[in-house]
Amino acid sequence: MKIAVCVKQVPDTWAEKKLSDSDKTLDRESVDGVMNELDEYAVEEALLIKEANDGEVVAVSMGPDKAEETVRKALQMGADSGIHIVDDSLAGSDSVATAKTLAATLKDQGYDLIIFGSESTDARMSVVPAMVAELLDLPQLTFASKVSVDGDAVTIQRQADYGYDEVQASTPAVISVVEKINEPRYPSFKGIMAAKKKPLESVAAPSGEPVGLASARTEILEFAERPPKAAGVKIEDDGTGGVKVADFLAEQKLI
């Protein structure tokens, strides 16, 4: 079984994130990059599937030079090889351009499964897995909290408010995973050393697709820092506290 797992480098979850003043995109240079947290779950799931079924795991990332670290991390966790799509023309790409780039790189490479984290902590749109599935004309099994593979059939539990849906497709298919699915491993030092010798290929953006900031279909017009937290509303419980809390929540359109 050949599995691609798509990983993204995002600013360190613990760091203060900034948008750059010049082009209003995320300033990726001034903060440390880490593998997007949900992508760690995607890598773990790919490795678990590989360990149970044999095969290989290829980590794929699109991003600037330093995103190579994130491909390397996937190799340290246990992926067999990596592909880093790095090209100046890709800077500022929106989700559509990202999906097109990934799809063009993944197309016709014989992948049985293409696994994503269900969202990135920087953009949080959750659309790239579905777009890639659409572009490759593959079934999409998104928001999986459990994946089981049986021959050509892959079944997931899709998280929903009311519980879960069981969704099945035949391979090849695209999967996106949620946090509940597993507990990602930390790379061991042996894994770190072994990753040094694993193939990691840098490839340019596939030609023919308009990518980058100029062709983005969305534009950030302005941005502002999050205002400081305002003081909360304190409700004294004089016997009607529950009602007051409910009224407050209704007023905020939360219930």
Added chain:
Amino acid sequence: MSILDLSPEHRALAETVRSFAREEVAPVIGKLYEAEQFPYELVAKMADMGLFGLPFPEEYGGMGGDYFALLLAIEELARVDSSLAITLEAAVSLGAMPILRYGTEEQKREWLPVLTSGAGLGAFGLTEASSGSDAGNISTTAVVDGDEWVINGGKVFITNAGTEITKLVTVACRTGTQPDGRPEISSIIVPSGTPGFSVAPKYSKVGWNCSDTRELVFDSVRVPLANLLGQRGRGYAQFLNTLDEGRVAIAALAVGLSQGCVDECVQYSRDREAFGRPIGDFQAIAFKIADMETSTHLSRLATYDAGLRLTRGESIKHTAAMAKLYATESAVTNAREATQIFGGYGFMNEYPVARFWRDSKVLEIGEGTSEVQRMIIARQLGVGG
């Protein structure tokens, strides 16, 4: 080129342990510390990451790394919690390393895999109730009886000696008298559970509350002659060498604790307001933090220098003593100042800096007191008698 420029693999290891410490350790350590519980689950996760096997060859179940890798792991753990850091330090540097360095091939094959995998812990029994810094003066004895050693005596303050996963204690014993009248000291491996070997209840300690520290009693404990570690009479040289290495590891632990103080204080001094502005705006606080950062940096330079020399196989007696002395005394200062910056909250056990404060003092004592370090440094210079 700075000594702080780590290889990509060392950097990846440090980042991995850093993530582990803040994601897995930080959320739970406060409660465990208060309950004085040995953190079995966290230790098992550290074992999965291969931390207990870092500086050991793969043929003995290790990770094929070096001692420097161990130092980085200890530093990153101690940045969040010292109990886990000392558990790793004692298990690797005191428990397993002497077996690698001095053990026979058979002893290595028998004992190292369980220790390097982290499934079991090893301990090192040197200090006694009335012999600490003068470790040559131990009174625990081992005599040959047939094909066995018979051990009598006791040890105090022994880390990792009484956990559910402790496999052995290497015990420094007096095995005779040398021609010049000084005691002959040898190291003997005593497996946990050997009849006559008893482990007292845990101490109540000021700090390191999640680490396991015990008093040991040996009452006619019999082990095979083959449990002698290395050569008879070489025990003194073995533990001096073991302690030299251990000092660099304790220095790394101190660097981590100092860095943890800086991390906490930078955050707190931005958030906490007094007189209408963040306390970090006041020079009294900002200068404290600047000093803490500086001593942390210098401690790290000294520790990495000693660590690098150690991995190159150079003599480290002098540099290890200086690294240990400077890094641990800086850690105590940083922890005290961090507590001061946090004010009343710094005196509350639920705040990490309070743990840092409680955990710091022992660093100036364990594996050679500050006084012993000064003695070593002075003697290397030909002064101090």
